[in-house]
Amino acid sequence: MTPDLKVKLGSVELNNPIMTASGCCGYGEELAQAFPLSRLGALVTKSITREPRLGHPSPRTVEAASGMLNAIGLANVGLDCFISDKVPFLEKQDTTIVVNVAGSSIGDYVEVCARLNDVPRVDMIEVNISCPNVKEGGIEIGTDPTMTEKTIAEVRRVFSRPIIAKLTPNVTDISVVARAAEAGGADILSLINTLVGTSIDFNTWRPRLTNNRGGLSGPAIKPVALAAVDRVYQSTNLPLIGIGGIASAMDVVEFMLVGATAVQIGTSLFKDPQGPVNIVRDLKEYLKQRNLSSVTKLIGQVRKY
Numbered sequence: 095m096t097p098d099l100k101v102k103l104g105s106v107e108l109n110n111p112i113m114t115a116s117g118c119c120g121y122g123e124e125l126a127q128a129f130p131l132s133r134l135g136a137l138v139t140k141s142i143t144r145e146p147r148l149g150h151p152s153p154r155t156v157e158a159a160s161g162m163l164n165a166i167g168l169a170n171v172g173l174d175c176f177i178s179d180k181v182p183f184l185e186k187q188d189t190t191i192v193v194n195v196a197g198s199s200i201g202d203y204v205e206v207c208a209r210l211n212d213v214p215r216v217d218m219i220e221v222n223i224s225c226p227n228v229k230e231g232g233i234e235i236g237t238d239p240t241m242t243e244k245t246i247a248e249v250r251r252v253f254s255r256p257i258i259a260k261l262t263p264n265v266t267d268i269s270v271v272a273r274a275a276e277a278g279g280a281d282i283l284s285l286i287n288t289l290v291g292t293s294i295d296f297n298t299w300r301p302r303l304t305n306n307r308g309g310l311s312g313p314a315i316k317p318v319a320l321a322a323v324d325r326v327y328q329s330t331n332l333p334l335i336g337i338g339g340i341a342s343a344m345d346v347v348e349f350m351l352v353g354a355t356a357v358q359i360g361t362s363l364f365k366d367p368q369g370p371v372n373i374v375r376d377l378k379e380y381l382k383q384r385n386l387s388s389v390t391k392l393i394g395q396v397r398k399y
């Protein structure tokens with residue numbers, strides 16, 4: 095028996111539950127040199143903004159225990175260049191394409207999403223209301239349930255295909271913001287974005303990031319992410335995408351057991367760009383060994399005390 099790895103996110107069926115996480119493989123061109131992108135359930139692009147952004151000056155990444163801190167500052171080519179230079183490559187890829195969108199105001203998000211609605215190859219958008227590394231937009235929206243609902247509702251008016259709302263863990267109760275995104279019309283929730291952190295050089299007495307603070311990612315945040323998925327699974331009816339420190343098929347299983355339908359791989363791509371291919375292989379083997387006919391049989395099946 096070959097286990098079925100297909101999963102459904104809203105109206106979109108993925109070949110398998112393994113997606114890339116935004117900001118960890120640009121627009122897919124370099125990753126395509128590591129393996130055919132058709133092996134992924136979906137590719138998620140770097141956050142796209144209305145105008146191009148250079149982001150913060152270097153150093154903007156630094157290692158942390160079991161992870162890394164980044165303060166990239168949403169460096170990206172901007173919407174026009176994305177459509178003219180990056181979409182032609184993405185159009186040729188035989189996988190689901192998710193474009194991650196960011197902005198400094200609700201108007202920015204609406205403008206970008208309205209333009210992307212006219213690009214048929216954009217299968218879904220992921221609305222980044224959770225970036226900790228910019229002054230306006232991002233986390234400012236994602237920590238406020240009212241702003242979250244409003245932003246998603248406005249985007250909903252202009253984008254007709256599935257919308258993923260990407261949530262921040264930098265709140266007291268993530269389920270409150272999750273329900274606000276659902277009320278705004280999100281089809282799917284992805285969680286978590288990075289946790290605010292900093293790193294100080296004891297020799298120079300300076301922060302190791304020019305932005306002073308950054309976002310923590312990698313294995314260090316996996317327990318936080320698992321708890322967040324578990325909590326949100328109990329409080330909304332939307333399909334969830336688990337993100338945070340995932341580096342193996344066993345990590346994927348853990349996230350699916352607490353309620354994720356799919357997962358995204360971020361920081362571990364920097365260490366092992368082939369990782370997603372091995373994870374798909376190992377996940378299939380795990381299911382085979384347990385006589386499970388479909389990966390969906392894992393979703394929400396954690397045996398709680």
Ligand SMILES: Cc1cc2nc3c(=O)[nH]c(=O)nc-3n(C[C@H](O)[C@H](O)[C@H](O)COP(=O)(O)O)c2cc1C
Nearest residue numbers: 115116117141164222286287311312338339360361
């Ligand atoms: C270098 C870097 C850049 C990132 N850029 C973005 C981004 O542009 N948009 C976004 O929504 N998330 C971004 N993220 C967050 C990741 O998509 C992901 O939510 C987070 O890193 C947790 O997953 P991980 O532990 O597997 O990396 C970035 C993360 C890293 C490490």
